[in-house]
Amino acid sequence: MLVVGICGSPKSENSNTKYLLEKALSAVNDDEKLLLNISDHNILHCTGCDSCVRKKPCPQSAKDDMPEIEKKLVSADAIIIATPSYFTSVPGVLKDLIDRSRALKMNDHQLKDKVFGAISYAGLRYGGQEHVIDVLNRYALGHGMIIVGSVGSPVKHGTFGSGSLQTDEGSWRSAKDDELATKGSVLLGQRVVEVTRRLQGLGE
Numbered sequence: 226m227l228v229v230g231i232c233g234s235p236k237s238e239n240s241n242t243k244y245l246l247e248k249a250l251s252a253v254n255d256d257e258k259l260l261l262n263i264s265d266h267n268i269l270h271c272t273g274c275d276s277c278v279r280k281k282p283c284p285q286s287a288k289d290d291m292p293e294i295e296k297k298l299v300s301a302d303a304i305i306i307a308t309p310s311y312f313t314s315v316p317g318v319l320k321d322l323i324d325r326s327r328a329l330k331m332n333d334h335q336l337k338d339k340v341f342g343a344i345s346y347a348g349l350r351y352g353g354q355e356h357v358i359d360v361l362n363r364y365a366l367g368h369g370m371i372i373v374g375s376v377g378s379p380v381k382h383g384t385f386g387s388g389s390l391q392t393d394e395g396s397w398r399s400a401k402d403d404e405l406a407t408k409g410s411v412l413l414g415q416r417v418v419e420v421t422r423r424l425q426g427l428g429e
């Protein structure tokens with residue numbers, strides 16, 4: 226089994242979403258996971274040329290890291306995307322990856338049946354987290370992936386790995402001190418592993 230986690234924060238250091246992604250990936254064995262930091266990669270934007278629709282190579286792929294990223298995504302059994310909320314949506318760098326992955330859809334739905342989970346973090350308590358999750362889940366649906374959420378205590382835990390730098394009182398913290406976001410992310414990782422194993426006929 227391979228779980229690929231994508232961190233959509235453009236920040237190369239001290240990323241809160243990366244922390245939560247690592248928590249989700251803590252549910253996966255070391256030799257079965259891979260964390261891909263979007264900030265370590267050069268991803269050019271889609272120019273809308275529609276080469277991929279005609280099953281021709283993407284001209285941008287000759288100039289950036291997308292071929293290497295596509296290889297990792299295709300080899301994954303499950304994909305988790307963790308991202309900050311930027312104006313209640315995903316950061317542009319992640320949207321570039323999303324748009325460029327269209328080639329994988331146009332060439333025989335290569336991400337079909339992969340298990341998918343989403344995590345979002347925001348500055349504000351109500352900073353668009355749920356909308357960001359919705360964007361990511363719709364993205365996964367567009368590829369034919371199988372979406373899962375966190376399944377924890379019905380009276381304690383939400384459906385997503387999600388939280389905020391802002392506390393209920395209005396003070397500030399890092400994701401490390403956001404207990405519910407951390408727990409939600411761990412639960413999401415566990416659920417991704419559980420469903421992936423079941424699909425592979427390895428689970429209970």
Ligand SMILES: Cc1cc2nc3c(=O)[nH]c(=O)nc-3n(C[C@H](O)[C@H](O)[C@H](O)COP(=O)(O)O)c2cc1C
Binds near residue numbers: 235240241309346
């Ligand atoms: C360009 C930009 C837009 C942002 N938009 C929002 C927003 O709409 N709502 C919000 O609550 N926080 C917003 N934030 C704050 C980030 O969501 C927040 O800092 C997040 O925790 C960053 O995660 P990271 O540490 O993993 O990069 C924005 C930050 C930036 C840089």
